[in-house]
Amino acid sequence: MTRIDRERLAGLTRAEQELFRKRHPRSLELFERARGVMPGGVPMSWMAKWPGGFPVYVDSASGAHFQDVDGLDYVDLCLGDTGAMTGHSPPATVETVRRQVGAGITAMLPTEDAAIVAGELGRRFGVPLWQFTLSATDANRHAIRYARHVTGRPRIVVHDYCYHGSVDETFATLSPSGETVSRRGNIGAPVPLDATTRVVPFNDVDALERALAPGDVAAVLCEPALTNVGIVLPDPGYHEALRRLTREHGALLIIDETHTLCAGPGGYTAVHDLSPDVVTLGKAVAGGIPAGAFGMTQAVADAIAARVDLEDIDVGGIGGTLAGNALSLAAMRTTLAEVLTDEAFARMIPLADRWADGVDAAIAAHELPWHCTRLGARAEYNFAPTAPRDGAAAHAAGDFGLEQFLHLFALNRGILLTPFHNMALMSPATVEADVDHHTTVFGEALAMLKK
Ligand SMILES: Cc1ncc(COP(=O)(O)O)c(C=O)c1O
Structure with missing residues (x-):
């Protein structure tokens, strides 16, 4: 060729x-x-x-x-x-980071910046309630865990040749005969990939419908346009079908905007008026300081709140000691307000x-x-x-x-x-x-x- x-x-x-x-x-x-x-x-x-x-x-x-x-x-x-x-070391973020480094880096307590950042992300991406991580990988991991928890379903659907960070469930691909199998190069898979995942080709509405039909899918996790195998853009109508089918089959729609943030200040979601249940982010949002985030609708947040006990909140598999730390949030606030x-x-x-x-x-x-x-x-x-x-x-x-x-x-x-x-x-x-x-x-x- x-x-x-x-x-x-x-x-x-x-x-x-x-x-x-x-x-x-x-x-x-x-x-x-x-x-x-x-x-x-x-x-x-x-x-x-x-x-x-x-x-x-x-x-x-x-x-x-x-x-x-x-x-x-x-x-x-x-x-x-x-x-x-953001460009390397954007001056506004650097100034904020310098100040915050001298004013406490992490305390496992919220700072005022957290709610300001969450409000700004809500304004940009259209989902109102946000949580913070140190990476996009963790944002995706947590979104998947919550999706399983609230739906009581075991599987997720991803697109063939997707990449969402080092998330076990996502290292799946389609075999020549259309089975979900471990992707070439996948190291140390904990279980066979078809136990956790169903793979569909991007832009294939029929395959998506077949994958959702058994009723065991907690969520579809997708980039709105693939960016990790070269760029693959969605066909006209693909996102409408994705939204309609996930709703019909009771699966959450998680949109990973980590790379597609390049489409605009509110990512591909805002430019194309998508309505995901969950949005995940990372990489550039804090100007290079480690930070990730995931946002959800009120309905998802309510479903989580109804199924999580305060007593067990630190051992449920969501969160991390340094997640949501003061430095990351300060860097994110300034990066969003003054750089991106x-x-x-x-x-x-x-x-x-x-x-x-x-x-x-x-x-x-x-x-x-x-x-x-x-x-x-x-x-x-x-x-x-x-x-x-x-x-x-x-x-x-x-x-x-x-x-x-x-x-x-x-x-x-x-x-x-x-x-x-x-x-x-x-x-x-x-x-x-x-x-x-x-x-x-x-x-x-x-x-x-x-x-
Ligand atoms: C779409 C997408 N999501 C998530 C990630 C994971 O990002 P990180 O490795 O910073 O956790 C990547 C990394 O390339 C990505 O491209």
Whole structure:
């Protein structure tokens, strides 16, 4: 499909790897030292997935750029895979964090900020009652637990090739014969995946109806548009069907806005007027300070309250000692009020369109059968001629070797893309020159491939 000469690709990749090694002696030195004390030389296993053989070590980061320990500057289009969607160290959040660090970090007591943040999230996402976690993963875990508790049902439904954090129930996929099975790479599954989960292809209303029909589904957990296997947008009418069918079959609808917050200040939910029972969030909401949140309707909150005893509240599997801490909430309050504002999105979204226009133009100029999909402040190219309609199609359009070359070519010319697929994200600090730098470099990479 990609019509790429594989031998040529291998040669080009080797040349880029050599260049990378030559340009990063200090990162290499730190990596060699780190290997003795951390598996893979990294503090978290994903950090080994960068192209080039070893990661770039960061010296400092600010706004849409970072500098590495070899003194090189980068346009950051990865932005910590959305954790730094605010831009690195946004000044308003930094000022608040500085103040709060000196005024108590965590006390397992609420601060005034908590109710202010909850009110603002309610205004943005349309569900009124909020709880806080330290990550989007935990927000999803807790939402699933509550859904099971209030419905008394064992299973959840997820989309094929979804990602919702390290949540056991979600590492399921469809086998070629349509069974729910453990996803490739799933480590240490506690039970067979079909005991907890039913998988449906994105945009497949009939499959969704069949999955809900047995009446044993507590919740459908979904991103409103898939973002973790490339971007897959919903067909017109898919969300209406999802809402109607979950209601008809007594399952809760949990919308995970962790990445789709890029669609606007109230995420995809607000832009498309969705009405979930529960919304989950994380990553960027506190400007990079660990924080997650989940919001629910009054009906869900009432159902929970009717089934939870105060005496047992600390051992029910919801919560965490540091969750809802003063520092996270202060950072979230300022980030929402002063960084991820309506005005910021009004700048970020046209920049993502500019990025996608540049990618589309280079693809057309080099007559490649590739496609670029847009989702608010985020855009992504994949190696298929049309936009995928489900996760399996998006996955089939991936090409790890080609991605590694394109990412390394960009990295060697001062641009960081997410290591998982070909996604670019705009922050409030990103400027047109950053985007245009990528357009130039992407065009050069395609010219090399097609020579
Ligand atoms: C849609 C979605 N939900 C949840 C998560 C989990 O986020 P975290 O790893 O910060 O808990 C991710 C992470 O990539 C995500 O993409």
